[in-house]
Amino acid sequence: MTTRQTFTASDGQNIAYYIDDFTDPWTQPPVLVLLHSAMGNSQRFYSWVPALARHFRVVRMDLRGHGGSDIPPADMPLSMDRFVRDVxxxxxxxxxxxxxxxxxxAGGYLAQKLAIKAPERVLGLCVVGSTPGLSPSALDWLPLIEQEGLTPFLTRTIHMRFDLASTDPGMVRWFLEQTAENDPAYVVRFIGYMATQEWSAExxxxxxxxxxxxxGGETxxxxxxxxxxxxxxxxxTMIEYEHMxxxxxxxxxxxxxxxxxAFLSAKFGTSKV
Known part of the structure; x- marks a missing residue:
């Protein structure tokens, strides 16, 4: 009911993805594509899949450079158009x-740009903690990541990401272990590129x-x-998670x-959710 596969993108890079389908076998459920954050991979949605895959054919993609997908070579320029084309x-x-x-x-950046570029392909759009572009202030992270190392930097600034008073310490440890699996040079490239992108006018x-x-406490x-x-x-529809x-x-x-x-059911009806 969960399968891991890869496909070769039109520029030759291999992209990994997972299909989770726990819908009734006699139905034809809509597809729901899940796109993860920077420094993450499809496993970060482990706690989302049980709820969503009962209603949808869930497809989780490892963004290029993340998880099981190829890391683009250093001489291959990053491009938002290319990231969207992967989707x-x-x-x-x-x-x-x-x-x-x-x-x-960051997965929401691709989602927003896909909805802008190819609106006929997007039924419903749901983004979590995703603005129309990464703030240029993120560029300040890059020399610190290079000086300290990715995991020490994230450990030192972990309070910017998690409410430590309410989050299981195991979750924080797992997050740090997951992000440590990334190629630091690619993380710097990815963040550096995304911090140059902004599309609020679109x-x-x-x-x-x-x-x-x-x-509500975006950091x-x-x-x-x-x-x-x-x-x-x-x-x-805007929903704020206060103080988080x-x-x-x-x-x-x-x-x-x-x-x-609840949102997809309200907009598309229970028969399509």
């Missing part, structure tokens, strides 16, 4: 002309019903960006999936 080619691979796109943090082009779940970039999303996305820092998708998975399922 489209994944959808083509699994036979989905359309899908719900659900994404966390948000009115998003036609899909959109859910934005955001942390990665500016919380004002969520006000921009509220103002510019035509059909948007950035990593709400990790800290509050049951609440996230409950809100996502």
């Amino acid at each position: 489209e080619e994944l959808m083509d691979t699994v036979g989905a002309k359309q899908a719900h796109i659900v994404a966390n943090s 948000l009115p082009r998003i036609k899909a019903p959109t859910l934005v779940i955001y942390p 990665v970039g500016s919380a004002n960006s969520y006000d921009t999303m509220r103002e510019r996305i035509p059909d948007v 820092p950035h990593n709400i998708a990790d800290m509050m998975p049951d609440r996230c999936t409950s809100d996502i399922l």
